[in-house]
Amino acid sequence: MLVSRRRFLSGMLTTGAVAMIGPSLLSAGAHASEQTGRWKITGSHWGAFRARVYGGKVVEVKPFEMDTHPTNMLNGIKGLIYSPSRIRYPMVRYDWYLKRHKSDTSQRGDNRFIRVTWDEALDLFYEELERVQTNYGPWALFAGQSGWRQTGQLHSCGNHMQRAIAMHGNSVKKVGDYSTGAGQTILPYVLGSTEVYAQGTSWSHILEHSQVILLWASDPVKNLQVGWNCETHEAYAYLDQLKEKVAAGTIRVISIDPVRSKTQNFLGCEQLYINPQTDVALMLALAHTLYSESLHDQAFLDTYCLGFEEFLPYLLGKGDDATEKTAEWAEGICGVPADEIRSLARSLAKHRSQLLFGWSIQRQQHGEQPYWMGAVLAAMLGQIGLPGGGVSYAHHYSSIGVPSSGAAAPGGFPRNVDKFSKPRHENSDFKGYSSTIPVARWVDALLEPGKEVEYNGSKVVYPDIKMLVMSGCNPWHHHQDKNRMKNAFRKLETVVSVDFTWTATCRFSDIVLPACTQFERNDLDYYGSYSGRGVLAMKKLVDPLFQSKTDFEIFTLLCRRFGRDKEYARKKNEMEWLEELYEGCREANTPKFPMPPFREFWREGFVEFAKGKPWVRHADFRADPEVSPLGTPSGFIEIFSRKIDRFGYKDCPGHPVWLEKSERSHGGPGSSRYPLWMQSCHPDKRLHSQLCDSEEFRATYTIQGREPVYLSPQDAKMRGIVHGDLVRVFNDRGQLLAGAHVSENYAPGVIRISEGAWYGPVDETDGALDTYGDPNTLTQDIGTSQLAQATSANTCLVEVEKFTGKAPAVTAFGGPTEVS
Numbered sequence: 001m002l003v004s005r006r007r008f009l010s011g012m013l014t015t016g017a018v019a020m021i022g023p024s025l026l027s028a029g030a031h032a033s034e035q036t037g038r039w040k041i042t043g044s045h046w047g048a049f050r051a052r053v054y055g056g057k058v059v060e061v062k063p064f065e066m067d068t069h070p071t072n073m074l075n076g077i078k079g080l081i082y083s084p085s086r087i088r089y090p091m092v093r094y095d096w097y098l099k100r101h102k103s104d105t106s107q108r109g110d111n112r113f114i115r116v117t118w119d120e121a122l123d124l125f126y127e128e129l130e131r132v133q134t135n136y137g138p139w140a141l142f143a144g145q146s147g148w149r150q151t152g153q154l155h156s157c158g159n160h161m162q163r164a165i166a167m168h169g170n171s172v173k174k175v176g177d178y179s180t181g182a183g184q185t186i187l188p189y190v191l192g193s194t195e196v197y198a199q200g201t202s203w204s205h206i207l208e209h210s211q212v213i214l215l216w217a218s219d220p221v222k223n224l225q226v227g228w229n230c231e232t233h234e235a236y237a238y239l240d241q242l243k244e245k246v247a248a249g250t251i252r253v254i255s256i257d258p259v260r261s262k263t264q265n266f267l268g269c270e271q272l273y274i275n276p277q278t279d280v281a282l283m284l285a286l287a288h289t290l291y292s293e294s295l296h297d298q299a300f301l302d303t304y305c306l307g308f309e310e311f312l313p314y315l316l317g318k319g320d321d322a323t324e325k326t327a328e329w330a331e332g333i334c335g336v337p338a339d340e341i342r343s344l345a346r347s348l349a350k351h352r353s354q355l356l357f358g359w360s361i362q363r364q365q366h367g368e369q370p371y372w373m374g375a376v377l378a379a380m381l382g383q384i385g386l387p388g389g390g391v392s393y394a395h396h397y398s399s400i401g402v403p404s405s406g407a408a409a410p411g412g413f414p415r416n417v418d419k420f421s422k423p424r425h426e427n428s429d430f431k432g433y434s435s436t437i438p439v440a441r442w443v444d445a446l447l448e449p450g451k452e453v454e455y456n457g458s459k460v461v462y463p464d465i466k467m468l469v470m471s472g473c474n475p476w477h478h479h480q481d482k483n484r485m486k487n488a489f490r491k492l493e494t495v496v497s498v499d500f501t502w503t504a505t506c507r508f509s510d511i512v513l514p515a516c517t518q519f520e521r522n523d524l525d526y527y528g529s530y531s532g533r534g535v536l537a538m539k540k541l542v543d544p545l546f547q548s549k550t551d552f553e554i555f556t557l558l559c560r561r562f563g564r565d566k567e568y569a570r571k572k573n574e575m576e577w578l579e580e581l582y583e584g585c586r587e588a589n590t591p592k593f594p595m596p597p598f599r600e601f602w603r604e605g606f607v608e609f610a611k612g613k614p615w616v617r618h619a620d621f622r623a624d625p626e627v628s629p630l631g632t633p634s635g636f637i638e639i640f641s642r643k644i645d646r647f648g649y650k651d652c653p654g655h656p657v658w659l660e661k662s663e664r665s666h667g668g669p670g671s672s673r674y675p676l677w678m679q680s681c682h683p684d685k686r687l688h689s690q691l692c693d694s695e696e697f698r699a700t701y702t703i704q705g706r707e708p709v710y711l712s713p714q715d716a717k718m719r720g721i722v723h724g725d726l727v728r729v730f731n732d733r734g735q736l737l738a739g740a741h742v743s744e745n746y747a748p749g750v751i752r753i754s755e756g757a758w759y760g761p762v763d764e765t766d767g768a769l770d771t772y773g774d775p776n777t778l779t780q781d782i783g784t785s786q787l788a789q790a791t792s793a794n795t796c797l798v799e800v801e802k803f804t805g806k807a808p809a810v811t812a813f814g815g816p817t818e819v820s
């Protein structure tokens with residue numbers, strides 16, 4: 001059943017559900033006229049909201065009435081729009097302006113820029129594209145980095161950049177992403193799909209059937225605050241119920257995590273502390289206990305899996321390493337007492353057990369292994385495909401676990417060139433270089449062009465990149481090892497970035513173009529990424545600030561320089577595009593999900609679809625593996641993979657194994673010199689680097705104006721540090737200033753600095769102190785293995801000391817230094 005917002009409202013009023021939704025229902029919509037200004041609806045990664053606009057300014061933000069669990073990050077929205085770091089004008093780096101591609105690239109990062117007109121900036125951009133395509137070829141241009149562009153199907157900025165660049169010529173592309181690079185590469189071999197981006201068993205089934213839930217490196221209460229599309233936060237109602245069941249003792253939830261996470265604190269559930277990066281050792285010992293006590297499900301292994309026989313000798317110490325993976329063996333690595341390991345294994349086998357994995361354990365060296373071994377453990381328990389049992393890799397992400405409505409989503413602005421259209425430069429000769437590289441290895445490519453590396457069973461030859469174009473991503477936060485990156489950037493001739501705020505990526509660019517925020521354009525979005533609850537209008541709240549333009553306009557103007565602007569925009573303006581996207585969606589959903597015509601939708605602001613039905617992942621496979629095989633080479637769960645085995649990778653052999661890390665705390669390699677493991681988890685109060693420049697909101701969590709570093713009372717005391725102190729965090733790769741946040745949630749040897757903290761070095765020299773606290777100043781830039789070549793950000797050791805000198809000012813925010 002479909003309801004427009006008005007009917008939804010009256011429906012709610014008559015069913016008396018208003019109390020449940022809260023007072024914002026009335027204040028936001030119905031009484032808007034009593035306020036000064038106008039209320040407008042829009043959406044975001046943080047959820048839908050209504051904004052009061054008065055005198056051409058956003059003065060108030062209120063969550064959408066349907067959002068029963070809005071995130072407090074909405075409090076950062078105003079500060080994002082009116083940030084002092086907003087890019088005001090097109091800017092060109094000083095020395096690049098004088099010498100173009102022959103500039104002194106060691107000056108990159110000194111933040112000296114010249115203001116230019118839009119015409120001049122776009123001419124320069126276009127001339128550089130021409131030069132690179134003509135003098136070099138497609139292998140010299142990389143426009144492949146992507147990221148968390150703001151929501152909205154039409155203005156999705158990465159699509160705009162990619163279409164415009166593709167209309168001009170070919171370029172180097174990327175494969176994979178930073179989120180799940182290792183997981184999405186290994187799991188298709190094991191379970192036949194990426195799993196990380198697949199809908200999971202519905203929370204309602206988990207609440208009804210699960211008796212034991214392992215939250216394995218998963219913090220849904222923190223991470224479900226944001227979604228890839230407009231987030232609905234529906235999963236929180238289930239988490240509320242889970243909390244009640246934990247309190248009542250009907251479900252046992254165990255958080256396996258070195259940190260007492262936000263979710264663990266919220267649920268009041270058990271925590272099983274584990275030494276960082278040692279999860280595979282624990283899993284192996286659980287598997288060993290299951291097998292040696294005959295608690296494993298042999299019938300499931302026989303019916304649904306291949307390769308247990310090849311794995312077994314390794315487990316029992318009859319393989320090359322001659323080490324039996326007993327609970328005692330694991331205790332020495334993971335720090336969990338052997339008796340506890342055995343009792344956990346027994347409990348998992350005895351009960352309906354659901355394993356819920358987060359993603360950060362695959363963002364570490366050999367990150368493929370915990371996911372593969374997690375699948376093997378679940379297979380031995382034999383509950384895959386049962387409601388409330390088996391394994392999931394994504395219940396902390398974008399409302400996975402909330403049933404999908406099944407309605408079609410509106411399409412987006414096309415990312416590719418149109419059929420039969422040819423780019424202006426048709427050259428597709430990559431001169432023996434690879435045209436696609438694993439996403440997290442692009443800095444390697446800058447440093448070692450021509451080098452051949454393994455990747456997922458094939459060879460990649462790094463291209464000789466001369467020019468970068470970036471939009472909707474912030475590589476100067478998202479990539480590892482800043483000082484290495486600084487060095488790599490010196491070889492680049494030209495760097496172009498498009499953003500609305502002056503990130504470190506802008507600082508290290510040559511041409512910077514000011515886009516507007518999503519709140520300065522009209523758009524529409526799918527409400528709910530995986531739940532697909534409806535279609536939401538995203539009304540322009542205010543006009544583009546300063547000289548900023550929509551990405552659509554920016555790239556249309558770029559295409560005009562080579563006579564392709566009409567083709568680019570398909571001769572349609574913003575509202576014409578929105579109508580077309582909406583009507584396409586409406587057609588696809590007729591008759592199953594009726595939608596009103598565009599104009600009515602735009603007036604109402606929202607269309608809701610009927611809720612989806614609860615669902616069990618892998619149930620069809622369990623019911624009949626012949627009729628519904630998995631997407632693996634054999635169709636079965638592959639405990640041993642012949643294909644991976646044939647690649648011959650020592651760092652990812654034919655079945656899951658425990659592999660020591662290049663850096664590991666708690667007695668592991670490197671820990672005598674740098675004893676603290678730094679995890680750079682996803683922030684509770686940001687979306688990566690987004691909102692960091694929102695000043696008032698940032699002030700709610702910073703310490704002495706710096707990013708907090710969370711550490712244990714024991715580690716603080718040992719170093720003479722107290723809560724609120726300024727500290728220096730360092731290793732051989734870099735150093736940063738941060739504010740000490742001492743917390744019982746952290747175990748000795750474990751510290752956290754959230755990713756996305758803005759990089760602000762004191763100057764552009766190598767090793768310069770970062771004044772705000774970007775953890776990627778310290779992380780390692782190595783691939784997970786030859787299989788996935790994904791990021792290993794969480795394999796990182798550091799030391800912390802009290803900072804005593806005169807603290808340098810924070811240089812991360814406030815935009816460029818304008819030179820005339």
Ligand SMILES: Nc1nc2c(c(=O)[nH]1)N[C@H]1C(S)=C(S)[C@@H](COP(=O)(O)OP(=O)(O)OC[C@H]3O[C@@H](n4cnc5c(=O)[nH]c(N)nc54)[C@H](O)[C@@H]3O)O[C@H]1N2
Pocket residue numbers: 146147148149150155156157178179180360363471472473474475477478479480498499500501503515516517518551680681682687688689690755756775776779793794
């Ligand atoms: N150490 C460490 N590093 C990590 C991670 C980690 O766990 N630890 N996590 C990794 C992961 S999983 C991810 S997904 C990445 C995230 O990396 P990114 O996705 O690159 O991070 P964001 O901060 O979201 O950057 C998005 C940028 O796009 C800009 N932008 C947004 N909307 C628009 C628009 O409409 N137009 C234009 N032109 N620009 C726009 C924003 O202002 C912002 O600067 O970080 C990775 N890096």
Ligand SMILES: Nc1nc2c(c(=O)[nH]1)N[C@H]1C(S)=C(S)[C@@H](COP(=O)(O)OP(=O)(O)OC[C@H]3O[C@@H](n4cnc5c(=O)[nH]c(N)nc54)[C@H](O)[C@@H]3O)O[C@H]1N2
Pocket residue numbers: 178179180216217218219222223224225226256257258259261274275276277278279357358359360361396397679680681682683684685686687688794
């Ligand atoms: N608030 C917020 N939510 C987000 C994002 C955001 O920026 N902000 N980003 C979104 C994106 S792009 C992504 S990719 C996801 C990321 O989702 P994840 O990668 O799952 O999230 P993290 O917060 O990095 O880590 C989750 C938990 O893993 C634990 N952990 C880390 N290392 C280990 C280990 O070695 N062993 C064990 N057992 N536990 C470990 C951490 O202590 C933490 O509690 O989040 C999404 N949600």
Ligand SMILES: [Mo]
Pocket residue numbers: 178179180
């Ligand atoms: Mo991510």
